[in-house]
Amino acid sequence: MATASPAGYTATDRTTPTRSKERAAYDHETVHAILDQGYVCHLGFIRDGAPVVLPTLYARCGRRLYVHGSTGSRPLRGAAAGGLAVCLTVTHVDGLVLAKSAFHHSINYRSVVVHGTAHQVTDPAERSAALDAIVDHALPGRSADTRRPNAKELASTAVMSLDLHEVSAKVRTGGPNEEPEDLRLPHWSGVIPVVTSYGTPERAEIPGQDVPLPGYLPPRRK
Incomplete structure (x- = not known):
């Protein structure tokens, strides 16, 4: 397994793309962001x-990920029994890329793939800190x-920990890759940005309560 260098994560066979290798990144700043x-x-x-793939909540603390789960879940039972080999992914869609040809349609995205062995967190202090981190990852200060x-x-x-050792990011930006012979075709081409935004907080209807909106709302992260 690769180990992290001071500047970034070391590429391995599993974290090296077979296509569009120029889109891969291993530096800490890109991966962590x-x-x-x-x-x-x-x-x-x-x-x-x-193979099984499950969506779940997570948080990063330094070069370690914490993943939320139930004590009765199968992955947690596997992680408690000496560790569980996993592959974890996070993806953001930033735009729909429309080309003049169907073949060259694409998506602008940022993604991270992590390979490693997940372990159940049993230390009470670490588990408490990890649960706080997962809550604060969704909304800082919560x-x-x-x-x-x-x-x-x-x-x-329950919480699983996964150290960041064998990690890679992959990013696509920019417009469509058109074939020269397609440039004069009468079809619109370009990028439709995809943006995540926050709506107005909606107060829970609890009789007799009028708690003021906390200062950490709306979220700072966009």
Whole structure:
């Protein structure tokens, strides 16, 4: 397995694309920014000889990812029994790329792929910090403005850790790649940006309560 260098992550056979290699990136800044801007990761693993991919919440702390799960879930049971081989992905869609030919239609995107072995977090202090990080990853400052988990809630919640060693990013930007002979065709071509935005916070209807909007809303991250 590759280890992280001071400047970035080392490319391996599994993290080197077979197509469009120029879009790959291994520097910490690019990889971490893509991870930090996401909300949901997709966690792939093998169960009973067949591939399974599950969407779940996560957070990055330095060069380690924490992944949220239930204590009764199969991946958590596998992670508790010596570790679970996984592949984790995060993807952002930034634009729809429309070309004059159907073949050259594409998507502008930023993605990260992580290979490694996930382990269940058993240390109480680390698990508590990881759960706070997962809440704050979705909305910075939120964990300090909530009730702490009770014993029953902690008993039903588990966290897996996945160290960032074998990691790569892949990014596509720009317009369509047109064939020279297609340039005069009467079809519109270009990019339709895809933007994630936040709406106005909607207060929960709880009788007798009129809690003011916290200062950390709306989210700072866009």
